[in-house]
Amino acid sequence: MELREDVGRHNALDKTLGALVQARADLAAGFMLVTSRASYEMVQKSAAMGVTFLAALSAPTSFAIRHAQRCGMTLVAFARREQHVVYANGQRLVD
Numbered sequence: 001m002e003l004r005e006d007v008g009r010h011n012a013l014d015k016t017l018g019a020l021v022q023a024r025a026d027l028a029a030g031f032m033l034v035t036s037r038a039s040y041e042m043v044q045k046s047a048a049m050g051v052t053f054l055a056a057l058s059a060p061t062s063f064a065i066r067h068a069q070r071c072g073m074t075l076v077a078f079a080r081r082e083q084h085v086v087y088a089n090g091q092r093l094v095d
Contacts, residue, residue, distance in 0.1 A: 009036040055079040
């Protein structure tokens, strides 16, 4: 598990992805959680690095949803302990 923070949500994602790559983590085996809105750029960066599951605490942009659908990424938003909303490729989730 890696945790990074920054004033900018994109910078925090970049730092986390970089740390995971340096640790030689299998990015497809886990998920990425962002405490912000999921943007197209966040989906694009994550998918390019091999992340297959992106969860966000806030709403995704419509462009992020379309891109996640196209690239096969599972995109979940409004992620809370007992509930969430699946926006793309929910087949990775287990009941």
